[in-house]
Amino acid sequence: AQRVTQPEKLLSVFKGAPVELKCNYSYSGSPELFWYVQYSRQRLQLLLRHISRESIKGFTADLNKGETSFHLKKPFAQEEDSAMYYCALSGGQKVTFGIGTKLQVIP
Amino acid sequence: DSGVTQTPKHLITATGQRVTLRCSPRSGDLSVYWYQQSLDQGLQFLIQYYNGEERAKGNILERFSAQQFPDLHSELNLSSLELGDSALYFCASSGQGGDEKLFFGSGTQLSVL
Numbered sequence: 001a002q003r004v005t006q007p008e009k010l011l012s013v014f015k016g017a018p019v020e021l022k023c024n025y026s027y028s029g030s031p032e033l034f035w036y037v038q039y040s041r042q043r044l045q046l047l048l049r050h051i052s053r054e055s056i057k058g059f060t061a062d063l064n065k066g067e068t069s070f071h072l073k074k075p076f077a078q079e080e081d082s083a084m085y086y087c088a089l090s091g092g093q094k095v096t097f098g099i100g101t102k103l104q105v106i107p
Numbered sequence: 108d109s110g111v112t113q114t115p116k117h118l119i120t121a122t123g124q125r126v127t128l129r130c131s132p133r134s135g136d137l138s139v140y141w142y143q144q145s146l147d148q149g150l151q152f153l154i155q156y157y158n159g160e161e162r163a164k165g166n167i168l169e170r171f172s173a174q175q176f177p178d179l180h181s182e183l184n185l186s187s188l189e190l191g192d193s194a195l196y197f198c199a200s201s202g203q204g205g206d207e208k209l210f211f212g213s214g215t216q217l218s219v220l
Contacts, residue, residue: 006149034208036209036211043109043197043211043212043213043214044150044197044199044209044211045109045211046208046209046210049208086149086150088209092163093155093157093162093163094152094155094163094165095140095152095155095199095209096152096165097142097149097150097151097152098149098150099148099149099150100149100150
């Protein structure tokens with residue numbers, strides 16, 4: 001079975017502070033990990049995926065197979081980063097999402 | 108715009124009723140996924156179709172069913188509706204079975220009264 005755990009439902013940070021959204025996964029095979037974001041009144045969209053090793057809007061995420069984690073990080077939060085963030089795992093022809101973390105950036 | 112179209116955007120119905128939600132995937136995408144989003148459960152995977160065939164099943168109730176048609180659009184049928192079925196239902200599509208990024212529709216907000 002595959003499982004994605006996002007331990008924080010809500011994360012509040014001040015503008016300019018570092019952000020870390022936690023994601024842990026459980027999967028017996030070789031997973032593909034993603035972060036999706038949902039801004040207010042918009043549809044879910046892909047933010048980044050681990051195989052791309054890219055930085056999008058200042059966000060990065062590193063797959064740590066030893067800790068089975070894929071935490072999303074940004075050194076300096078911006079107000080426009082406020083949104084719902086979902087960690088997702090693709091494996092065995094299924095895509096499983098975590099419960100989501102609402103990031104609130106306080107001006 | 109992701110290219111994934113969902114209709115209707117909003118649906119209000121009563122308990123015990125049956126509704127059909129429709130999804131048109133991005134042009135060329137063969138996979139369609141259905142998700143249910145509620146405040147306390149997050150995004151729950153319901154079911155996936157690939158080129159007309161059921162590929163993976165998640166936490167889908169027996170009262171719910173889905174299919175993907177030859178033109179690749181998909182329908183999610185919800186029957187004997189209960190108050191707890193009120194949620195946002197998302198459809199997503201991808202190019203291949205589960206290994207590509209998902210493109211989401213804007214969702215159908217179902218309210219069961």
